[in-house]
Amino acid sequence: MITSMYFNDIKDFINLEIGIKRFQGNIERFHFNPITLNEYSRKFFPNIETFHIYKYNDKIFNDGRIFKKVIWYLVSYSKYLKEKEQGNICKNIKYTKSDRKSYGNTIPLEVKSLGYECFYECSSLTTINIPTSITKLGDCCFNRCSSLTTIKIPSSVSEIGDGCFYECKSLTSMNIDNLQYISKERIFMNEPVLVRIKIPENLQTINGKNIEKKDINEFIIPSSITKLGKCCFYECPTLTSINIPSSISKLGYECFDGCSSLKSIKIPSSINKIGFNCFNECSSLTSINIPSSINELGNYCFYKCSSLKSINISSSITSFGDGCFYGCGCEEELKKNKRIPRNCFDRGW
Incomplete structure (x- = not known):
């Protein structure tokens, strides 16, 4: 049974x-x-x-x-309250923008995630307690909370949405229970998925310590990490090389987008897809070896890699994305390969 x-x-x-x-x-x-x-x-x-x-x-x-x-x-908090009245149980509860307007700024302990724009433009919010039941902060969750001065993110949070703290102009202090790495532009956190969030503009301290500027090219990916999240190294202009350990099974979309100084990278055989915009405009990348485990190249994955002179196209690749080789240094050479569809050289956008 x-x-x-x-x-x-x-x-x-x-x-x-x-x-x-x-x-x-x-x-x-x-x-x-x-x-x-x-x-x-x-x-x-x-x-x-x-x-x-x-x-x-x-x-x-x-x-x-x-x-x-x-x-x-997934159900809203208001839906959960209605079901509870009838003696039913909800296992996955989200606090939505509508819920917050109805029930206030205190996050109920039953809630597992904060929804899209949950506290959007909540100008009266100066501080907030995020309970350890929360695992996800939705996109734009605290967007434009202009009076928010401090926030603590518990280790239970494994996903922080895009623009979560955008234009939080008063946010100067942040505590993160599971902090992995800080650079001038972003915070890397949450094993076993390496998630990147940009540091809010006026942030001065993290976990009570002044933010220390570190050159992103010093970064080493721990072997405990299994996935690089979306936009993880997006526009890291000083990143020159990086070793991806075999523990990594997935590269999130736009993972190395705009890494203009990235010259070399080794992709392990544990990865089977190079996603959307993954190496978009990596203008210093000169060569790359695609392992036979790769079967899909996402849209614009090598878009405008102008210095890329050498790239192997394995027979294992069965899916080619739009514009994936547009503007590459080896574009003309790749056009001679009849296996590569013509749409791979389209400009798009």
Whole structure:
């Protein structure tokens, strides 16, 4: 029964009972549905008392002995309060901009994430407590909170959205529980995903210490990191070279976009895709070796790499993005390769 909770399809449950005699009656033991149900699969779970709703468009049943629902998809705080009144449970609660206007600036402990523009232009906000239940700060979450002076980001936060602290002109102090690295322009944080956020314009101290200017080309990626987040090294003009460890499985889009001094980089075989704008306008990049593990080149991934004179095109690459070689130093040579579609040389934009 414990093992079958991880099944994805009703066929797996049926095959288990058909194939092994001593497991007959397994489905009947469940008092909740471990998978999404439809009209066909509902009849195989006759003793459900708690109905689990995994996705927004799941078929919902109110028949039999069902007396409680458990909602797993993302719901607003106001939706959670309505469901709670009916005795239902919500597992993934987001505090939205509308919720904040209705219930105030204190983030409820039940909330797991802050939504898009949650505190946008909240000029009365001077300080805020982010509870350890929060794992994500949405895009533009504290955008234009002009009176916000200090903030503490707990180690539970694994994702900070774009423009999260944009134009927080009074924000001078920030505490981050899981700080990895500080440069003049940005903060790198949150293992095992290396997430980059730009330092707010007037920020003076982080974790009680004055911000220290460090040359970004000193940065070493720890082997514990498994993913480089979107825009992670975006426009780091002093980055000349970097070694990506084999622990990295994904490069976020625009990861090295605008790294104008980047001359060399080694891509490990643990990566299978070079994403959108990944090396866009890396004008000092002279050569790159694409491992045979790569099967996709994203749109504009080597756009305007004007110094790129050498690049190997492996037979493993089956998908070429628009404009991925436009403006490259080896563009004319690449055009001779009949495997490369013509759209790879389009200017786009």
